[in-house]
Amino acid sequence: MGQIVVARFPDGWLSELYSRNDIVDVVSAHTSLTERSGRFWGLCPFHKEKTPSFSVSRDKQVYYCFGCKQGGNVVNFVMKAENVSFGEAIEILSRRAGMELPDKIDDKEYMLLKRKKQQIKDLNKLAARYYHETLFSPQGRKAFEYLKNRGIDEPVMKRFGLGYAPDGWDSVLELARSKGVPDETIRESGLVLVKNNNMYDAFRGRVMFPIFSPLGEVVAFGGRVLGDGTPKYLNTKETLVFNKRRNLYGIDLIRRMAKVKSAVLVEGYMDVVSLCAHGVKAAVASLGTALTKEQAALLKRYTSEVFVAYDGDEAGEIATMKAIETLSAAGFRVRVIRFGDGLDPDEFVKTRGLKGFAQLVKNAPDSISYKLEVKKKEFDVSTADGKERYAIAAAKIIEGIESPIIKERYIKKLAEETGFSPGSISGEAQKKGAQKNSNANNRYNRIEKTDDGTESLLLAFLLGSPAYAQSVSGMVSEEDFSFGPHKNIFSALLGSVKKGIQPTYAELISELGAEEDVNEAARLSGLQVVAEDPGAFLKDCAAKLKKERLMRRRLELAKLLQTASGAERSKLLAEISELDKEFIKLRV
Ligand SMILES: [Zn+2]
Known part of the structure; x- marks a missing residue:
């Protein structure tokens, strides 16, 4: 957040x-x-x-x-x-809610940022249109042929808004300037690079893949070089509207399909386009980096099953393992498609077509089976020793499965495969599992079991009944709270009340700046504080907070006293005696 x-x-x-x-x-x-x-x-x-x-x-x-x-x-x-x-x-x-956004939000910085983002998106759209038109012009002939040769026909080029960036230095730069786009925006869009204060096109002589936000706005570009230039693939750098960790290529098309049963995760944009050209519509690519948590969360909005279809080489295998972890943690059902022979999805569908791909999908192992297969390759299972070590390593993978039924299925399978008894494999695989289960108790009742102190109870009450905040302001101050987020929540509440506003719980949360303050305020919403006599309850809380504060200070002073001497020591002793007097007053 x-x-x-x-x-x-x-x-x-x-x-x-x-x-x-x-x-x-x-x-x-x-x-x-x-x-x-x-x-x-x-x-x-x-x-x-x-x-x-x-x-x-x-x-x-x-x-x-x-x-x-x-x-x-x-x-x-x-x-x-x-x-x-x-x-x-x-x-x-x-x-x-069908509400109009207010035209003028009274926050200059926010409005400025919003305007800048819009300008960059507008420029991206302009550039995307230009690249797209160029692809179908004589200038884009080579790129057009290249795509055709890869089995991508015109409707698919249009569907993805593919384009061609000519091999000049200022095609997009001049276009943007001719439309009156300020240099600052051009620079911040990432469409140009800057050297010695001169701007020039970042994408030259490349087939262009616009990268869309889920809502269909062009937020960045990927460009594939025509021929042998380097780098083979080039993405827009990070901008105000583009963070590659948070975007997935192809996500806009999946969003338009509404809820899809499953999606195919591939490495590059060419794979997404090529799969689509051959009839596999729901595919996304993780823009060059390993799949991130944020990307998994984004995809989770539209589907709950993912087929990981990374390249069939060693790097692809490592990336697949990582993706399985990230996707499983996000709650996906994960299966793995393997192309074999070092093929990538693009090459595979070109030669084997949709039918061949459907066969792979049908036979795709789930994530556990895949992990077991990969693990198995590490051992020589033709020897007794290799078989034994594989069984132990495999049991470790099985140990992580939460469902006992699914676990049993794999134990049986592994037993058949290695010749060990299901009992001993299950013994290996239970070691940690047993511990795990004891922690996973039902959390429904957590809300009643709380050891929250006065600070939490008072705040929980006030957040639910802000009308009382005014009367508390004379009795309690921010300094009476020991926990940082409590200080901030209390001062935000008092701030609103002093302005004559009694914020709802949700509104008060919107006044908090830091994430930990928001989380704490939300947590407090789970405390049910019912005060039959609110006046007495508040007075009691105020007295307790004062006392706790004095006690904290008293402990501090006692600690300081251990090392103090001379005038310093007398000062501390004087404060302690003052504190003790206050303690006595509070007891009355
Ligand atoms: Zn949670």
């Missing part, structure tokens, strides 16, 4: 946005929720789990996961679930 930029919207606009986007409805689109003891519970969309520890409060419009210890309001949720910035989350929610 990172730091949150709190933009200043017109009075009441954000409140309206919150009230029109019920967090239970918004979250329900990502995970199914069941109501239980006043809260809604479901499997966390952000970490892998078997029993629900993710909870949503409809009263407070707040979510909190007891597993990953993160939470927030509906905007925080959308930021995380959709992998977007604060501003984008606001846009998504305003669209969802």
Whole structure:
């Protein structure tokens, strides 16, 4: 989630946005929720789990996961679930609620950034159109032939908006300038490089693959060189609108298909285009880097099963192992497609077609079987010793499986394969499993078992009933809290109240800047504090906080006293005696 930029919207606009986007409805689109003891519970969309520890409060419009210890309001949720910035989350929610975004948001920095991003996207669109037209012009003949030869016909070129960047130094630069795009924007778009203060086209003599955001905006380009130049593939560098860790090539097409049953994950954009040309429509590529957590989270929005189809060479095998880990952690069912003979998906479909590919999909091993196969290659299983060592290593892989039924299936398979008894393999594979299970107790009741102190209870009460905050302001100050996030939450609450606003729980969270403050406020939403006599409760809390603060200071002083001497020592002793007097007063 990172730091949150709190933009200043017109009075009441954000409140309206919150009230029109019920967090239970918004979250329900990502995970199914069941109501239980006043809260809604479901499997966390952000970490892998078997029993629900993710909870949503409809009263407070707040979510909190007891597993990953993160939470927030509906905007925080959308930021995380959709992998977007604060501003984008606001846009998504305003669209969802059918609300117009205010034209003028009273935050210069935010508006400036927003405008800059839009300018870069507009320029990218202009460039994409230019590259695309050039591909179909005499200038793009060679690139057009190249694509044709790879089995990519015109409809597919159009579907992906493919293009050609001519082999000049200033084609796009001049185009942008002729349209009045400021040099600063051109520079920040990544379409040009700068040397000795001179700008020149970054992409020259390349087949161009526009990279789209899920919403279909051109955020960057990938270019493949025609012929033998280097680098073979070139991507737009990081810009205000492009972070390659957070984008997947082809994700916009998957989004347009709505929910797809499964997607194919490949290494490069040529693989995505080529698969599509041969009838495999749902494919994405992870832009040159190993698949990231963010990319997995992005893909999770549209599908829950992935076929990893990386190249059949050694590097591809290593990347596959990593992708399996990342995808499994994100909660995907993972299967692996192997092309063999060092082929890549593009080469494979060109020679074997959709039929051949469908056969591979049908026979694709799941992630465990794949890991076992790869592991097996490390040993010479024709010898007794090799077989034994393979069985032990394989049992370690099986140990990680959570479901006992699935585990049993692999134990049987491994027993058949190695000749060891299922009993001894199961013994190897249970070692760690047993420990794991004892920790995985049902977390439904976590909410009642809490050892939260006065600070938490007081804040939880005030966040739920901000009307009392005013009366507390005379009794309690920020310094009375010992925990950083508590200080910040309290001061944000007081800040609002002093301005005459009684924020809802969700609104108060939007006032907090740091992620740990947001998480703590969300966690506090799980504490049910019912005070029959609020006045007495608050007075009691205030006294306890004062006392705790004095005690903290007293301990500090005692520690300092151990090394102090002379005037310093007398000063400390004087303060201690003052403190002791205050203690006595508090007891009365
Ligand atoms: Zn979680």
